[in-house]
Amino acid sequence: MKKQHHTLKKYIEKDTKEANPLKVEATLEVLQQKIKLNFQVIGNRKAYVINSKLENEEKIERKDELWKSTCFELFIANSLSEEYYEINISPFGEWNIYHLNAYKVGFKEFREVSKPIIKMTKENYKYRLSFEIEFNQRIFNNEGLSFNLATIILDKNNLRHFYSICPRKTADFHNRISWNTKN
Numbered sequence: 252m253k254k255q256h257h258t259l260k261k262y263i264e265k266d267t268k269e270a271n272p273l274k275v276e277a278t279l280e281v282l283q284q285k286i287k288l289n290f291q292v293i294g295n296r297k298a299y300v301i302n303s304k305l306e307n308e309e310k311i312e313r314k315d316e317l318w319k320s321t322c323f324e325l326f327i328a329n330s331l332s333e334e335y336y337e338i339n340i341s342p343f344g345e346w347n348i349y350h351l352n353a354y355k356v357g358f359k360e361f362r363e364v365s366k367p368i369i370k371m372t373k374e375n376y377k378y379r380l381s382f383e384i385e386f387n388q389r390i391f392n393n394e395g396l397s398f399n400l401a402t403i404i405l406d407k408n409n410l411r412h413f414y415s416i417c418p419r420k421t422a423d424f425h426n427r428i429s430w431n432t433k434n
Contacts, residue, residue, distance in 0.1 A: 252281040252391075257400055257431070259414035262422045273299070275414045277400040279325065284389050286338070288382040290323045290402060299412075300405040301378055302342040302371070311369055313360070314345035321405045323380055326424055327398040329391060336361060336390075337425075340382045344369060348384070355425050363387040399430040 259275040273294040280287040292301060300321050317339040318324070328335030333353040340346045346369065350361040367384040401415040401424040413422035417429040 252279075252396055254278055254280040254287075255431070257416050259400060259402055259416060260418050262413040262415070262418045273404065273412070275402050275404075277323075277402070279398060279400060281327075281391055281396065284386045286325070286327070286382075286384055286386075288323070288325055288338070288340070288400075290340075290380045290382075290400075292378040292402075292404070294376055296376075296378060298406050300407060311344045311346065311367065313347045314341070315347060315360075317341045317345055317347065318403055320403075322403045323382070324401040324403070324424060325398060326401070326430065327391065327396065328427075330395040330397040338382070338384070340367075340369065340380065342371060342378075342380060346382070351425075354427070397427060397430045399424055399427075 256276065256278045259277055273292055273296070276291045276293070278289040321342055323340045323342075325338040326335055327338075335351055337349045337351065338346070339348075346367055348361045348364060349358055351358050363386060365385040367382055370381045372379045399416055401413070404412045404414070406412065415422070415424055415429060416431050419426065419429050423429075
């Protein structure tokens, strides 16, 4: 799949105004057995919980429930199959990948991957996170991929802000109606 760039749109809650709105951009590239992700958060991040750099690359570890804090996500599948994968990446060096048999069914950690490469950089009003992982076998057919790039950003008041390619009324990143099917 050719590299695709998306500006993620925010799910807007009723009667909420943000003092410091953020812009979130994401890039996805699928190469044979490898997935490369890049996320960029642009704006004043002082009111948000976003780590600015990875202290120790050796501390990269798997962890569950990353969505409870700031988390960058990819949902990806072959469009003719109900099964899909969910990748979660925390700006604190934690990550995980799950395989699901169908919409929120058969959720289990997927282990047939390499240890990922996670890098973070910060400059003025830009924060970048890159993530690269290789599957032990080819899982995706580059034609007919469907996916959703998504981000949850926790603010310092413990409120989560949701972004994705095509937001709907509720933040359900698993729902394929809001996924991208163009390659």
